[in-house]
Amino acid sequence: xxxxxxxxxxHHFGLAVRNPDDAFxxxxxxxxxxxxxxxxxxxxxxxxxCSHPExxxxxxxxxxxxxxxxxxxxxxxxxxxxxxxCYTAESPERAVTAIERAGLNxxxxxxSKEAVLFxxxxxxxxxxxxxxxxxxxxxxxxxxxxxxxEPGDVT
Amino acid sequence: xxxxxxxxxxxxxxxxxxxxxxxxxxxxxLTADDIAGWDSLTNLRLVLTVQKAFGVKFTAHEITxxxxxxxxxxxxxxxx
Numbered sequence: 001x002x003x004x005x006x007x008x009x010x011h012h013f014g015l016a017v018r019n020p021d022d023a024f025x026x027x028x029x030x031x032x033x034x035x036x037x038x039x040x041x042x043x044x045x046x047x048x049x050c051s052h053p054e055x056x057x058x059x060x061x062x063x064x065x066x067x068x069x070x071x072x073x074x075x076x077x078x079x080x081x082x083x084x085x086c087y088t089a090e091s092p093e094r095a096v097t098a099i100e101r102a103g104l105n106x107x108x109x110x111x112s113k114e115a116v117l118f119x120x121x122x123x124x125x126x127x128x129x130x131x132x133x134x135x136x137x138x139x140x141x142x143x144x145x146x147x148x149x150e151p152g153d154v155t
Numbered sequence: 156x157x158x159x160x161x162x163x164x165x166x167x168x169x170x171x172x173x174x175x176x177x178x179x180x181x182x183x184x185l186t187a188d189d190i191a192g193w194d195s196l197t198n199l200r201l202v203l204t205v206q207k208a209f210g211v212k213f214t215a216h217e218i219t220x221x222x223x224x225x226x227x228x229x230x231x232x233x234x235x
Contacts, residue, residue, distance in 0.1 A: 073187070073194035083196060107203050108215035109195075124215075127199035 006098045007089050011137060012049065012057035014084035016071045020048065023060045023080060030055065035117075042113040044069045049117055059086065059117070084125070086135040092124055095136060105129035112138075119144070157209070157235045162228045169208055173201045183225025209235055 017023045024034050032050040039046050044067060050058045063069040074081060089095040092112075099106045109125035115137065122138040166181035174192050187193040193201075202218055205211075205227065211234040221227050 070195045074196060077192070077194070105203055105207065107199060107206065107213070108218070109199050110219055111215045127196070127203060129200070129203050133196060133199065 005102065006095045007091065008087035008095050008134075008136065009089070009141075010056065011086045011088050011141065012059045013082050014059045014061055014086060014133075014135065015080060016061045016075050016078075016083050017080045018062065018075045020046070020060050020062050023058075024048070024050075027052075027058060027060075032058065034060075038117045039064055040116045043115070045071060047117045084133040084135050086123075086137065088137045088139060088141050090138075090140060092122075092136040092138055096126060099126075099128065104131070109133065156232060159228065159232065162209075162231055165208060166205070166224065166228060166231075169201065169204050173197065173204055181224050181228075183223060183228065185224040186222065205231065211235060 015023060020037075027050045028034060030052065032052045032055070035049045035051070037046055037048050044064065045061050046064050048060045050060060061071060063072055063075070071083070074083060087095075096106060096108075106126050106128045109127050112122050112124040114120045115123040118137055121144075123135055124138075125133060125135050127133050163181050167179065170179040170181050170185075170190075171177050174190055174197070176190075179190070187198065199218075202213060206213060209231050211231060213230065213234075217230060221230070
């Protein structure tokens with residue numbers, strides 16, 4: 001086992017898109033399973049988690065429609081962009097402290113929120129200078145046992 | 156406490172660097188709507204650069220509550 005000083009375990013890539021149809025078509029053609037679409041009112045986006053037996057998970061994120069969302073300006077310039085890396089951590093606070101101790105500049109991008117896509121688990125976003133945006137889900141996925149629903153199970 | 160004029164001068168330098176536009180002038184009414192490249196990711200890079208330049212630290216709540224450059228300058232002044 002390699003040294004993991006931050007206690008972060010990779011969970012998914014966050015892919016922001018204007019419209020999810022092409023991203024779903026692309027990922028499904030690679031063998032991904034696309035979860036049901038979830039609207040997250042706190043993050044003000046629509047989400048679907050795409051899972052694959054051999055490839056990393058991809059969270060497709062797109063604006064909910066008429067209402068403004070935090071990714072609006074980003075997707076004006078890029079039709080699709082992997083814009084965050086998501087990890088799980090038993091203690092996001094300890095992870096952030098460890099990142100700071102490693103000499104990296106990190107700033108909290110938002111207050112922590114309950115994520116609809118992850119069963120209401122607490123998520124928080126941070127920006128690491130020269131790395132980018134990271135999301136941290138609190139907890140150990142081994143204890144969750146409840147990946148997001150298959151299409152049609154949840155809306 | 157740093158003088159307001161000094162804050163805006165320093166912020167102007169930061170804005171020109173972050174948004175790669177030598178014509179930018181930081182003024183109180185300036186918002187993300189006024190600059191094409193000011194998206195949520197660039198905003199965080201801007202905040203980190205401001206923190207480093209002024210030797211201050213913002214909370215997540217403070218960052219998400221900012222509406223314009225005037226509020227950013229006021230926050231910087233309160234923390235220096």
